[in-house]
Amino acid sequence: MKIARHWAPPPLIRSPALRFAIYGGATLYLALALASIDVNWARVAEGMARAGRLLAGFLHPDFTSRWSDISLGLGESLTMTVTSTAVGVAMSIPFGIGAARNIAPLPVYLFCRGFIVVARSLQEIIVAIFLVVLFGFGPFAGFLTLTIATVGFLAKLLAEDIEDIDPAPLEAIRAAGAGSWQTLTYAVLPQVAPRLIGLSIYRIDINFRESAVVGIVGAGGIGATLNTAMDRYEFDSAAAILLIIIAIVLACEYLSGFIRGRVQ
Amino acid sequence: MPVSLADDGHKIWRRRTRSAEWLRFAGWLLLVVLVVFAWQLMTRDTIWSFVLDAPRQAADIGSRMFPPRWSYIQALWKPLWETLNIATLGTLLAIVMALPVAFLAARNTTPSLAFARPVALLVIVSSRSINAIIWALVLVTIVGPGVLAGIIAIALRSIGFIAKLLYEAIEEISTEPVEAIRATGASRWQVLTWAIWPQVTPAFAGISLFRWDINIREATVLGLVGAGGIGVNLESSLNTLAWPQVTLILLVILGTVVVSEWMSAKIRHAII
């Protein structure tokens, strides 16, 4: 008599105890989390009408009635993006070099790393709130916020790139008798430059999006215009602003793809 | 690397041709002009006396912020739980919606290159262009303040992020297994689940965990516009100028981010 041979697919998590703990824990968490959401369904139902108006707003966005506000906000966002990216890229080069363990002396390394960690640890909007308190309302505070964020972002990646470089050209150039600056330009920079350029262009995209955010707390930009439009329930204008943001980000992406293609 | 002849006949080497040099110079000049122009426009209304006053202000605020009001932490446990939920449930919601979008956007799995793919790409761009806090601003006006607005805001932002990275991973799979599964007589859906999905599972897990980590950071500030979580406490503390409380909240946010980054790294290490 033939004995039937059975087969079942091997489980994702081999150890049964671990499997029970993870699946059980996940189910418990989900149950608790969903239960804790306190939804005012009446309010949501009301809100559906507004949602409808917003979606309709996308079909006939209103660029004209609030154009002066929109152009002001947009101008602030664009100028903030340009200046903060430029200054941020420029500043991130020394910080990035200083934060690379393989070429920076220890005190410089610690200082630069410290700055990068602080710059990366807080969300832009929180930094913007403080800078508005310190420097006043307006795009200058927003410019500083985005510059700090840019340095934190680029310097870290640059430092990591420099730490990962092929040491052979470095040794070769040093052996030929080059000084530190020459080593930097001939051995380090050529290896990290293409990626740095690509990342800087990517950062333009991010900075523009963030420039919309900082406006909410008064640091300039189109976020403030959007906030006002939503407060006034002017959904057609709000939709127009959102469409402008999407269009500019899309344009940035195309441009960045084009430039990166040329550079690499 | 152009080589040319000088007047007396010896060879000159330049890194670039003359015209390339001029082009580069012109490019840099244009860039500098653009930046200076933008700067002038941007700082047109800046009150420089405020700017110069900043260090004094900083010292003033600094003194009011320390020491942190440690006892306030009692009030933060529930908001912290809310923040975690906003991030986690928002990420889960985004995953569910991003999966079909990714498969519609990938050249090799989309049912129609002319229609479905552009629509999916449009969804991705729209989702990515608007930060979570802006989505939250819009949603609070629609569904009212609270965690629901926060969850949806996180989800709307994350769909684009997850779908974009996922569809790029789908386009890079090796086609041989796909061909082989087709050759056995499997249906389109079977090919998807047996030949394509197993190839992108590691990428998918990594992307989702990465986004969850970012979402924890973003969820901490959504409360500033009323979408629930610890940001609500931050907003109220700022409004009442309760600086020692603000300090505590910032420390708690920092701690949360550190813990979630550590957890996410550990989990990614374990499954990949």
Add this chain to the structure above:
Amino acid sequence: MLVIENLTKRYATGDLAVDQVALSVPAGQVVGLIGPSGAGKSTLIRCINRLVEPSEGRIWLGDTNIGTLSGGGLTKARRRMGMIFQEYALVDRLTVMENVLSGRLGYTGFWRSFVRRFPQSDIELAFAVLERVGLSDQIDKRADALSGGQRQRVGIARALVQEPELLLIDEPTASLDPKTSRQIMRLLVEVCQERGLAAIVNMHDVALAQGFVQRILGLRKGRIVFDGLPDGLTPDVLTEIYGAEDWTATIRNVGEDDGIKADIEPKLAIAQ
């Protein structure tokens, strides 16, 4: 049981990959397909199960005209043809057993296959086939943890588990060392004999083909230029098939194994 009439594949550039091919393969016959690279061998094989759409011609598998099928009919027809690939085409992250069972996808509904609940008869068949190819002790190993020869045997098992009438084999030994190549060829020929399967085997190693198949087709620029017994491959014929290409270069050095020499040398002697 396989009859091909006027099969032609024309690409958009106007190139004819397959040019008016006509052939018939009775049940149980193993046919070797040889020819220079670019001759259209891979394309021809893929036209038979319509992984590549033919431009003209008719293909009959038994009583069924494969060319007119679509959707469900096509998947049913594909079940009857098992395909084996040069680079094995396994789903790396799935286990050996799952890869073999994927051969039954054409017979299983989507949801049953999704949760891996195949009928017991399929499982029995899979075990039997795995035993035949000698991989019974590897069933829960991930496919990418196996050697090249083992992976090809999984590929063969996957094709056999379909219970096909015809095997389409695309350069099964091109990625394997000479000794393993012979093992695989021997396995293929034995299996075809046992089950009365017809097979078309693309081979780029002429001597290996001569050692194992019953009939040889020579393909050059998409046209069949030779159809006969392996012994009929005189140097003139080989030059006609391969043209300027040195077909002796396709024969790999087999080393000290006397059994190998005994198989190949007599054939080479006749060819010279």
